[in-house]
Amino acid sequence: xIKRNLIIIRQKLLLYLAVTFAWFNxxxxxxxxxxxxxxxxxxxxxxxxxxxxxxxxxxxxxxxxDILFMKIDxxxxxxxxxxxxxxxxxxxxxxxxxxxxxxxxxxxxxRRSNLPKYEGMLLKLDTNLTIVDSVFFQIGSEWTSAxxxxxxxxxxxxxxGTIYWMDSVIMRRRKGFxxxxx
Numbered sequence: 757x758i759k760r761n762l763i764i765i766r767q768k769l770l771l772y773l774a775v776t777f778a779w780f781n782x783x784x785x786x787x788x789x790x791x792x793x794x795x796x797x798x799x800x801x802x803x804x805x806x807x808x809x810x811x812x813x814x815x816x817x818x819x820x821x822d823i824l825f826m827k828i829d830x831x832x833x834x835x836x837x838x839x840x841x842x843x844x845x846x847x848x849x850x851x852x853x854x855x856x857x858x859x860x861x862x863x864x865x866x867r868r869s870n871l872p873k874y875e876g877m878l879l880k881l882d883t884n885l886t887i888v889d890s891v892f893f894q895i896g897s898e899w900t901s902a903x904x905x906x907x908x909x910x911x912x913x914x915x916x917g918t919i920y921w922m923d924s925v926i927m928r929r930r931k932g933f934x935x936x937x938x
Contacts, residue, residue, distance in 0.1 A: 800855040804864070806830050811849035811864055814839065821846040823866065823869050824883045838885035847877070850917070853904040858911070861888070865902035865915055868892065876902035876917055878938065891938060895919050900934060913938040 795837035800811040847905040849866040853934045862881045880889040899920040918932035
C-alpha cells in the first residue's frame with residue numbers, strides 16, 4: 757500500500773515537473789541583446805508585456821545627470837523614449853524595483869540633488885512616458901533617497917530608501933532606513 761502511494765506520488769511529481777519545464781520552454785523562447793548608445797547603465801528594468809521599460813542615467817548639456825526612459829519591444833527595437841531633467845539639479849532613478857506599473861501609469865522612485873541635500877522623489881508617467889505628476893520629499897533636512905517602490909492592495913505606494921545625516925558626536929555621516937507610504 758505504501759509502495760503504491762509512493763509510485764503515485766512520484767508519477768504526479770514527474771508529471772508536474774514535465775508540465776513546468778514545458779511551460780518555461782514555451783515562455784523562454786526569443787529575447788534580445790541590444791546595445792543602446794544613450795544612457796550610462798540601466799538602474800531599473802520593468803517588463804510590461806509586450807514591452808520592456810528602462811530607466812537609465814544620462815547627461816544633459818547643462819552638466820547635470822538626467823533620467824532616460826526607454827520603451828523597447830520584444831525584439832529590442834526602441835519604440836519610445838523620454839528624458840526627465842531639471843535645470844540645475846541631477847536626478848537619479850532608484851535601484852532595484854524602482855519602477856512599477858500602476859493602472860495605466862508607471863511609477864518611478866529615485867532622488868534629486870537639491871544641494872546641499874538630496875530629496876526623495878516619485879514620478880508618475882503615462883504609457884507614452886510623459887510625466888503627469890511628481891512628489892518630492894525629505895525627512896527633516898537630511899539627505900533622503902527613494903530606492904524601491906511597491907504598491908499595496910489598496911493602491912497606496914510603499915517606498916523604501918535611505919537617509920543620511922551628520923552625527924555631531926562622532927562627526928561622521930550616519931545612515932538610516934526610510935519607509936514611507938503615499
